[in-house]
Amino acid sequence: MKSSREVALNAIYDIENNGLYSNLGVNKHLRDSNLKDMDRGFCTELIYGVTENKYFLNYVINSFSKIKAKKLSPHVRNILQMGIYQILFLDSTKDFAAVNESVNLSKKYCKKASGFVNGVLRNVVRKQTEIKYPDKNEDIVKYLSIKYSYEEWIIKNWINKFGQDFTEELVEENNEKPDLYIRTNELKISRDDLIKKLEEQGVECEAVKLVKEAIKVKGLKNIENNELFKRGYYQIQDISSMIIGHVINPSEDDNILDVCSAPGGKTTHLATLMKNTGKVVARDIFDHKLNLIKENTKRLGLNNVDIQKFDATKYDQESLEKFDAVLVDAPCSGFGIIRRKPEIKYKKKKDLEGIPEIQKTILQNSSKYVKKGGLLIYSTCTIEDRENINIVNEFLKLNDDYKLEPIENINVDLENQEDGYIKLYPNIHGMDGFFIAKLRRMR
Numbered sequence: 001m002k003s004s005r006e007v008a009l010n011a012i013y014d015i016e017n018n019g020l021y022s023n024l025g026v027n028k029h030l031r032d033s034n035l036k037d038m039d040r041g042f043c044t045e046l047i048y049g050v051t052e053n054k055y056f057l058n059y060v061i062n063s064f065s066k067i068k069a070k071k072l073s074p075h076v077r078n079i080l081q082m083g084i085y086q087i088l089f090l091d092s093t094k095d096f097a098a099v100n101e102s103v104n105l106s107k108k109y110c111k112k113a114s115g116f117v118n119g120v121l122r123n124v125v126r127k128q129t130e131i132k133y134p135d136k137n138e139d140i141v142k143y144l145s146i147k148y149s150y151e152e153w154i155i156k157n158w159i160n161k162f163g164q165d166f167t168e169e170l171v172e173e174n175n176e177k178p179d180l181y182i183r184t185n186e187l188k189i190s191r192d193d194l195i196k197k198l199e200e201q202g203v204e205c206e207a208v209k210l211v212k213e214a215i216k217v218k219g220l221k222n223i224e225n226n227e228l229f230k231r232g233y234y235q236i237q238d239i240s241s242m243i244i245g246h247v248i249n250p251s252e253d254d255n256i257l258d259v260c261s262a263p264g265g266k267t268t269h270l271a272t273l274m275k276n277t278g279k280v281v282a283r284d285i286f287d288h289k290l291n292l293i294k295e296n297t298k299r300l301g302l303n304n305v306d307i308q309k310f311d312a313t314k315y316d317q318e319s320l321e322k323f324d325a326v327l328v329d330a331p332c333s334g335f336g337i338i339r340r341k342p343e344i345k346y347k348k349k350k351d352l353e354g355i356p357e358i359q360k361t362i363l364q365n366s367s368k369y370v371k372k373g374g375l376l377i378y379s380t381c382t383i384e385d386r387e388n389i390n391i392v393n394e395f396l397k398l399n400d401d402y403k404l405e406p407i408e409n410i411n412v413d414l415e416n417q418e419d420g421y422i423k424l425y426p427n428i429h430g431m432d433g434f435f436i437a438k439l440r441r442m443r
């Protein structure tokens, strides 16, 4: 059986070298392991901790090794990153255990380098108090990009847009562990009763004021095997995403289209708010993701969801003016959910350049499917204007039959919601960074 450190190493390797998202890496590698709850916790901490602090850990490797982190073979680099993370960040791990276990892993995965791993890590243990960040006053971009592990272009961009203080708060918050929220499935159980049942399992619960079905939970482990989850009493979802369901505020018997819907978080919320009446057509382009919508819908006991494979960048004549509301929860850069997917910090600028064009095309096509008088909602989990308000403003220039409508039934971004959109930031609102715009088709 693999140890928690070995499972973590395999996951980190997969995330770094095969482009797997960290949350999927954690799920996949934990599912295939036989680790106990406590070891699963340690393993998860290692995977997220190393992914979140990758550039800083490489900076430390570069300070102690003649061979730069970039030039090391992936296994050697990942074992060193894990070892350094334990030495510098984890009070619960003794330094000698971090070194010995790393050497043992290198004997299995990169035998020739085990002496090198031993040497570097012993040096880090001995000289850990001497490690210094780049000088903050001399180069703030470099300082923040090393301390919080970011591509420099992202920090530069945020300082330009938000200023230095806001950027520092944002990157600090993005390295925090996010709170976990669940959405009560009110078709099966009330929020109060669910809280009682979860508390009987030892889970700490807090009813969230802002969203009537939301519960903040602590100590909910191994969720997929939790009996209450399997019975469909709740869905994991951040508050920002739940807000979208309430911005749309659907009526029973509505006909709604969700053009980018997998894994079905917002689709299932809308279908629940409609009390299993009407219809939510849930589309996406990836088969494996469509299967997730199917699983969630079945578990939650919803029979008003119609799942369809369709590419939203293509125009669908059959959907013309057919829907009371259309949700475009567009693919985006994801800069609002760095706390959950820390690998987003390492995205290259050029890899994101084409995204606004796709968003524009999807929004333009989707606008044609809204009935006269109906709603078009545009949302992303990013904090970049070029993917958010700029897309909406350009859309409005081309489509004078639409206008932004004040968002009234939820109070979360008082600065903007009167004007028809909501901007959420982790460091201000304590939830995922999100953008939501509410557009009404006038004619």
Ligand SMILES: C[S@@+](CC[C@H](N)C(=O)[O-])C[C@H]1O[C@@H](n2cnc3c(N)ncnc32)[C@H](O)[C@@H]1O
Binding pocket: 241, 259, 260, 261, 262, 263, 264, 265, 266, 267, 283, 284, 285, 286, 289, 310, 311, 312, 313, 329, 330, 331, 332, 381
């Ligand atoms: C932000 S996620 C959607 C999250 C989802 N609304 C939820 O609440 O669970 C964006 C989704 O868009 C899908 N997607 C990307 N390009 C697409 C396209 N051209 N057509 C349809 N879906 C697309 C992705 O597969 C992804 O599932």
